[in-house]
Amino acid sequence: MDNSLEVCKGKLIHKDSVNKVINSLPKDNFLNRLADFFKIFGDSTRIKIIYSLYYSELCVCDLVAVIGISQSGISHQLRTLKQMGIVKNRRKGKTMYYSLDDQHIFEILKSGFAHISHV
Amino acid sequence: MDNSLEVCKGKLIHKDSVNKVINSLPKDNFLNRLADFFKIFGDSTRIKIIYSLYYSELCVCDLVAVIGISQSGISHQLRTLKQMGIVKNRRKGKTMYYSLDDQHIFEILKSGFAHISHV
DNA sequence: TTAACATATGAATATATGCTCATATATTAT
DNA sequence: ATAATATATGAGCATATATTCATATGTTAA
Numbered sequence: 556m557d558n559s560l561e562v563c564k565g566k567l568i569h570k571d572s573v574n575k576v577i578n579s580l581p582k583d584n585f586l587n588r589l590a591d592f593f594k595i596f597g598d599s600t601r602i603k604i605i606y607s608l609y610y611s612e613l614c615v616c617d618l619v620a621v622i623g624i625s626q627s628g629i630s631h632q633l634r635t636l637k638q639m640g641i642v643k644n645r646r647k648g649k650t651m652y653y654s655l656d657d658q659h660i661f662e663i664l665k666s667g668f669a670h671i672s673h674v
Numbered sequence: 675m676d677n678s679l680e681v682c683k684g685k686l687i688h689k690d691s692v693n694k695v696i697n698s699l700p701k702d703n704f705l706n707r708l709a710d711f712f713k714i715f716g717d718s719t720r721i722k723i724i725y726s727l728y729y730s731e732l733c734v735c736d737l738v739a740v741i742g743i744s745q746s747g748i749s750h751q752l753r754t755l756k757q758m759g760i761v762k763n764r765r766k767g768k769t770m771y772y773s774l775d776d777q778h779i780f781e782i783l784k785s786g787f788a789h790i791s792h793v
Numbered sequence: 794t795t796a797a798c799a800t801a802t803g804a805a806t807a808t809a810t811g812c813t814c815a816t817a818t819a820t821t822a823t
Numbered sequence: 824a825t826a827a828t829a830t831a832t833g834a835g836c837a838t839a840t841a842t843t844c845a846t847a848t849g850t851t852a853a
């Protein structure tokens with residue numbers, strides 16, 4: 556019986572390193588949440604929304620004007636952003652105002668910002 | 675002639691805020707690159723690769739063992755990571771070793787890490 | 794040179810995602 | 824109550840993405 560890791564035919568895997576890494580990797584559940592978190596920033600429309608709300612609280616209609624996709628499209632994105640805890644909203648009459656629920660989010664955006672800028 | 679922003683029917687948009695935001699938004703080209711940058715972290719396989727390589731240089735075969743998708747799948751992801759400047763590689767005989775080309779990348783991962791952890 | 798192995802790549806596929814259209818809901822004004 | 828406005832939501836569509844399969848390329852050993 557051969558219990559070595561049979562990934563590649565030669566089995567000349569770097570077993571120690573591999574096992575160490577396997578043991579240090581966070582659980583899949585966590586990594587999936589991490590991926591989902593970063594997916595938020597992986598779309599320019601959402602980046603624009605976050606960017607905009609960083610400057611001021613805005614209503615849906617404002618965001619439509621700023622970003623230039625349909626009201627429905629904005630609404631859909633705002634819903635996902637709200638579900639992810641990125642934005643919050645308050646209603647005033649017919650108008651729904653959105654703002655950042657977590658200012659720290661913007662720091663993460665900026666770190667990517669910085670990375671893109673000087674590379 | 676009416677040159678107000680006709681997004682919503684009532685035109686009762688917050689024109690000042692909207693214009694200010696429009697003027698401060700970075701160019702689309704830049705925001706798209708920013709989105710593409712964050713897309714890297716928006717997939718758990720790529721996160722696993724980055725995470726693994728943070729601990730040690732590994733060959734493709736090792737990563738297959740760690741992550742558990744096909745060799746081809748790993749290779750494809752490594753190619754995109756290389757194109758994005760995240761990893762570099764060196765060949766030793768038949769084996770191709772990959773490592774992080776930019777350690778700072780891991781800091782960004784960790785910031786997301788932290789955000790997920792205490793929210 | 795031939796065989797074996799490690800990795801890379803093109804094609805195909807299944808799923809995810811972002812957007813729009815049509816329509817529903819919520820709120821206010823008449 | 825009815826109309827008008829602002830936003831939300833479900834369905835559908837087109838595109839993007841992650842993965843696998845089959846195969847090509849590069850390298851070493853026999």
